[in-house]
Amino acid sequence: MSQTQHSSEDLPRRSFAAKCLAAFLGIVAVGVPTWSGLAVLFDPLRNKKNGDGNWIRIASLSQIPPDGKPHVFSVIIPEPRDKWNLYDPQPEKPVFLVRDGEDADLVALSSVCPHLGCKVSYKPTTEELICPCHNALFDKRGKQTEGSTVSPRDLDPLEVEVDQVTGDVMINYKRFKGGIAERVEV
Amino acid sequence: MNRLADWLDDRTGFRRAVHVVFFKRIPGGARWRYVWGTALLFAVVVQFITGIFLWMHYSPSTQTAWESVYYIEHQMEGGSLLRGIHHYMSSAVMILMAIHLLQVVIYGAYRAPREVNYWIGLAMMLVLFGLGQTGYLLPWDQRGYQATKVATTIAGVSPGIGDQAKAVALGGDDFGHHTLTRFLALHAGVLPGILILLLVLHAAIGRRHGYTPPDDADTPDGVYWPDQAIRDGIACLAVLGTVLAVWAWRPAELGPPADGTVEFNTARPEWYFRFLFQMLKYFEGESGMFVAAQLIPGAVLAVLVLMPFIGRWQLGQRFNVLFIFAALAGIVILSFISFNEDYNQTTEKSQHYLHDLALANAEAERALELAKIGIPATGAREQTRSDPMIAGRRLYKQHCASCHSHHDPDLEDPHAGSPLLTVVSEEPSAANLYGFGSRRWMEGMLNAEQIAGPDYFGHTIFADGEMVDWVNTTIQDETEELPDDEKNAFSFKVKAAAWAISSLAELPYQAEADARDQAQLEQGMEIVINELSCIDCHTLGEEEVGAGPDLTGYASEEWLTEFIRNPQTERFYYSEDNYDEVDKLMPGFATHVDDPKLNKLTDKEISLIVRWMRRDWPTMEPNESASGDDEPNASDAE
Numbered sequence: 001m002s003q004t005q006h007s008s009e010d011l012p013r014r015s016f017a018a019k020c021l022a023a024f025l026g027i028v029a030v031g032v033p034t035w036s037g038l039a040v041l042f043d044p045l046r047n048k049k050n051g052d053g054n055w056i057r058i059a060s061l062s063q064i065p066p067d068g069k070p071h072v073f074s075v076i077i078p079e080p081r082d083k084w085n086l087y088d089p090q091p092e093k094p095v096f097l098v099r100d101g102e103d104a105d106l107v108a109l110s111s112v113c114p115h116l117g118c119k120v121s122y123k124p125t126t127e128e129l130i131c132p133c134h135n136a137l138f139d140k141r142g143k144q145t146e147g148s149t150v151s152p153r154d155l156d157p158l159e160v161e162v163d164q165v166t167g168d169v170m171i172n173y174k175r176f177k178g179g180i181a182e183r184v185e186v
Numbered sequence: 187m188n189r190l191a192d193w194l195d196d197r198t199g200f201r202r203a204v205h206v207v208f209f210k211r212i213p214g215g216a217r218w219r220y221v222w223g224t225a226l227l228f229a230v231v232v233q234f235i236t237g238i239f240l241w242m243h244y245s246p247s248t249q250t251a252w253e254s255v256y257y258i259e260h261q262m263e264g265g266s267l268l269r270g271i272h273h274y275m276s277s278a279v280m281i282l283m284a285i286h287l288l289q290v291v292i293y294g295a296y297r298a299p300r301e302v303n304y305w306i307g308l309a310m311m312l313v314l315f316g317l318g319q320t321g322y323l324l325p326w327d328q329r330g331y332q333a334t335k336v337a338t339t340i341a342g343v344s345p346g347i348g349d350q351a352k353a354v355a356l357g358g359d360d361f362g363h364h365t366l367t368r369f370l371a372l373h374a375g376v377l378p379g380i381l382i383l384l385l386v387l388h389a390a391i392g393r394r395h396g397y398t399p400p401d402d403a404d405t406p407d408g409v410y411w412p413d414q415a416i417r418d419g420i421a422c423l424a425v426l427g428t429v430l431a432v433w434a435w436r437p438a439e440l441g442p443p444a445d446g447t448v449e450f451n452t453a454r455p456e457w458y459f460r461f462l463f464q465m466l467k468y469f470e471g472e473s474g475m476f477v478a479a480q481l482i483p484g485a486v487l488a489v490l491v492l493m494p495f496i497g498r499w500q501l502g503q504r505f506n507v508l509f510i511f512a513a514l515a516g517i518v519i520l521s522f523i524s525f526n527e528d529y530n531q532t533t534e535k536s537q538h539y540l541h542d543l544a545l546a547n548a549e550a551e552r553a554l555e556l557a558k559i560g561i562p563a564t565g566a567r568e569q570t571r572s573d574p575m576i577a578g579r580r581l582y583k584q585h586c587a588s589c590h591s592h593h594d595p596d597l598e599d600p601h602a603g604s605p606l607l608t609v610v611s612e613e614p615s616a617a618n619l620y621g622f623g624s625r626r627w628m629e630g631m632l633n634a635e636q637i638a639g640p641d642y643f644g645h646t647i648f649a650d651g652e653m654v655d656w657v658n659t660t661i662q663d664e665t666e667e668l669p670d671d672e673k674n675a676f677s678f679k680v681k682a683a684a685w686a687i688s689s690l691a692e693l694p695y696q697a698e699a700d701a702r703d704q705a706q707l708e709q710g711m712e713i714v715i716n717e718l719s720c721i722d723c724h725t726l727g728e729e730e731v732g733a734g735p736d737l738t739g740y741a742s743e744e745w746l747t748e749f750i751r752n753p754q755t756e757r758f759y760y761s762e763d764n765y766d767e768v769d770k771l772m773p774g775f776a777t778h779v780d781d782p783k784l785n786k787l788t789d790k791e792i793s794l795i796v797r798w799m800r801r802d803w804p805t806m807e808p809n810e811s812a813s814g815d816d817e818p819n820a821s822d823a824e
Contacts, residue, residue, distance in 0.1 A: 022412035025419025029426055033232045033271050037239030039264025046263055079560075084253040084261070086560020 053159075053172045059097065061106070061167040070096035070109065070122045070129060070140055075173055093119060095158060095171060096129070098140060108160040108171045109142040115151040117178045129155065152181040206393065208411040213399035215406060216413035220397055221421035222289055226282040228422040229275050230385070233317075234378065236272040241374050244324065246366040249565030251326035252443040256557050256566070259440055270433035271426075276318055278425050280458040283311060284514070291493065291510040294503050295398040301494040303391040308490055310384045313377050320373040322456050326366065327441035328546065332453030335361070335446070336463075340479045343472060361446065442549040443566040448580055451542040454528070461520035486513055541601050548605040549576055555806055572790075575606055578798020581791050583609045585775065589616040592799075595630075595641045607801075615645045616772065622799050623691035623741025625699075628684035634662035647770045652723065653734065660718070679713050683720075686710030691741035694802045725757075733761035746796045750787070751776040 058073045065071065075092040096109040109129075113120050118133035128145060129138040137148040142155030159172035177184040195201045212220065243262065245254040258265040287307070290296055296304035323334040342352035357364025408414065442450075455463050462479060469478035489496075489509055496502040530536045553576070556569050570576045582592060591611040594603040595618055600610045607620070618641040621627045630636035637657050643649045665676055689700045689707045700707065714720050723734035735758045739745045752774030754760045759771050776785040776792060787795075797803060 018416060019412045022415035022419055025416065025423055029228060029419060029422040030231070030235070032426060032430070033235050033268075033275075036264050036268040036271055037236055040239055040243065040258065040262050040268050043262045043264070081560060084250075084257045084557060084561045085563055087563055 054174065055161075055170050056173050057168050057170050058095065059169040061162050061169055064097050064099045064106070064169070066099045066101045066104070068098065068100045068140060069124075069127070070098050072111070072122070073097055075171075077173075092173065095173075096122070096142075096155075097160075097169065106160050106162060106169065107141060108158040110156040110158055110174075110176070112156070112175070112178070113151060114153045114156060114176065114178055114183075120155070152179060153183060156183060208409075208415075210393070210410040211396060212408040212410060212414050213397055214404075215408035216417055217400075218417055218421075219289070219400075220414060221418050222282060222286050223392075224418040225421045225425050226279065226286050227385075227389075228418075229279045229282055229425055230314075230381070232275050232426070233272060233279065236268055236275070237374060237378070239268055240272055241370075244370070246324070246370040247363050248326065248361075248366065248444075248567075249563070251324065251366050252440070252566050253557065253561050255325045255327075255440060256554065256561075259438070260554060260558070266437050267433065270438045271429055273438035274429040274432050275425075276321060277456075277458065278429055279314060280318065282425070283314060287311070288510060288514065290398075291506055293398050293400070294497060294506075296494045297497050297503075298494070300391075300395050300398070303388060303395065304494060305491065306384050306388045306391070308487070310381060310388065313381045313384065317373060317377050317381070318456060318458065320369045320377065323369050324366070324373060325440055326444045327439075327550070328444055328450045329439070329441040329453060331361065331444035331446070332450050333455045336453065337455070340466075340475060343475055344480065345476065361444075440550060440554075441546060442553045442576075443570055445567050445570065449583075450546065452539060452546050457521065457525075460524045461517040464520040464524035537601075541605070545605040552576055552606060556804070558806055559804060572794070574794050574797035574803040575801075578794040578796075578803075579606055579609065581787075581795050582798060585787060585791075586619075586795065587611045589614060589772070591618040592620050593618065594620055614640065617642050617646070619799060622746075623688060624693060624696060625685050625688045627741075628688040629681060632657060632661055632680050632684050634658050647767055656723075679717065682706055682710035683713045683718055684710075686714050687720075687737065687740055690737065690739050691745075691800070692739075692743075693741070693800055735759060741800075743796055743800060743802070746799065747792055750774075750792050750795065 056075060056077065058075055063073075072094045073096075074094045076089050077092050078089050080087045080090045080092075094111050096111060098107040098109065111119050111121075113131040113133065113136055115131065115134055115136050118131050120129045120131045120136070120138065122128075123130050127140060129140070129142065130136070131151070134150045135148070136150040137145040138151075138155050139145055142157060144151055144154050156174075156176045158174060161170045162168070163170065175186050177186050191201075240258065243254060243258050243265075245251060255269070259269055260266070290304065290307070319334075319337060322330045324330070338352050338355060341355065342348045344351060353359060355365075355368065356362075357368045454460070462483070465478040465482065466475065469475065493506045497506055499505075527533070528536055528539045531540065549570070552573070553566060553570055556573055557566060561569055582590075586592075587609045589611065591600065591614045592607070592609040593600040594607070597603055601608060603620075630642060634657050636642055638644055638649050638654050643651065643654055648654065661680055665673055668676055685703065686707050687710075688696065689710075692700070715726070720726065720737065721731060723731070724737040725731055725734075726737045736745070749758055752758075753772045754768060754774055760768070775787040776782070776789070778784040782788070
């Protein structure tokens, strides 16, 4: 202030409180609208889905050959929502079901590569699951093949349940965070 | 820190720039009357801030615009506040702009050397009008849609380039996807861009000239910071506080989704364009529209532009002040007349408007309920068109209301009931079908006073028919002959019979009561069959008899559907009693079984009407959360 030749120089300096008040008024006036915008912007962080599961019927037990190989089954979300829309049933990324024998436990694997999220597929000639993006390799049970170090972890297993009466195969469909060694649901 | 500031100042000169703003000279010291320009700037800045956040969540297409605004308003935390500030601050902008302009004219601040800056201000006014007009359409609700239709029709009759201008604005001959993309680009891109440019010029030139001092200023000059800044800050907060208060009192509205094919009688422009809306009423025909919407506003604008020159003339300044007040008074008076026409509650026109407004609000509320259940990919318009509550009522009004009213007979004012359940026929010539088949309805049917009255057979040939005769003799006369202590018992039996027949309708809104009163209903059916002997004339179940309409499943979905399809059949009204009076019976609406094209109503339309009359529509489960719930529930995915 002292550097200017402005006429203001001659005026008495206003008190510190007056300046604080002026600054406060300005900040509040612009702050409230900005805050309302930021509240909406960060809405996705507040409305996280609760994680009590998303059980979906995907097959009958009899449809899965007990040959120990991964078989692809499509996942149909019955009531998919996207913001305001409620859609008719829509397919999601499919899952692999592996059944070693008639009495063996059923294994369900997500088809999403834990590396960077591409869709892996089964290659019958080498009996491996292969990711087309960065050549990550997994065995028939989803364990990363020795020598392949691209993926930070094995394929993600999904909870699976078989209704003993009807033979309906239910899976708890989930998505996991890619690119990290730990298995974190998203 | 200081060294960093020095370094930066050396390269940018920011200290000087800050200094120019904060230590601007205030002629005559800080004053309240200097706050208006800043308050207007503040309101515009708030529109920029809130607008950008709204833009991030808005989806411009005919199937997502209303839907995304609904989602902001009702599903996102803080969304209603954000949209409320943006909505009401646009009104604040208009008011502050008027005050600013008024002040400029009163103090003659447009005179040399400020003419150019004054003209820039006028240009900004037009841009702000444009922002108001384009923003009104974006929510794509009935109000904005219909009002914008009017505005673009006016633009379309501009001499010479009208059609082309309209087609370019709409992105085609009619409203559609590109209307929204273009209006959004104008509203959020082009116009704000122009506004910023003009604003910067306005501020820079304004800085050069400084505040316009009052003529009688004898106080010493001051500087902006902090004395004037405090006053400005208080003014801005007062503006914001007012906007927030209005929002808290009444959040920004979202009408029913835009649908150009249905009746909507409450299309009105935003309040600050009401005067134009009103003026159009006084000028008739094509030339009148040009005069009211273009010539007169154009002339007013021309005078405003010329004010710096007029002001040079001796009495010019006085003329200018007089003119601006006259223009303002004209706007206020026209707006007042317009609002008064709508809201005075005494004229027939106003009452119609208020009924239509209540209906529009009820449709909007229903559309929100449907949206909370989940909007199909085809959008909310399609959803309302297949909703029995909204579309069923519209179809009833269109196809049934020339004869049948549908309003609560217990209310003195037929319009007083729930708007979505009310259709008042101008000249009813048949029964009032409100609650058709309900207990209340059936009780009235078996009541001598009511059955021949206007809500039942009063207007029809059946007023002298056998049913009325039977009620008069069997029920009315018999009751009168009974000793007093048995009268009650008999009327109770009649009531039980009425309820039993009503249960045949299986009305959703009576389901609970029907289940609860199972035992009484069985007794009532005994009375129907054995004591009142309804089956002497009416078929009921297996036994086919008589000339009266079939009572099997009376008023049920199947019964009503078939009845509307063709009531002139043996099952319903066609009998030897009225062979010669067929033209006085209700016509069939879907009599051509083999060639559905020839039917007046499609099966879907009949179904909507039937479901509306039976109040059979999807509702939100009370415990159902609106977002992210994957549990199967009562869905409306039709």
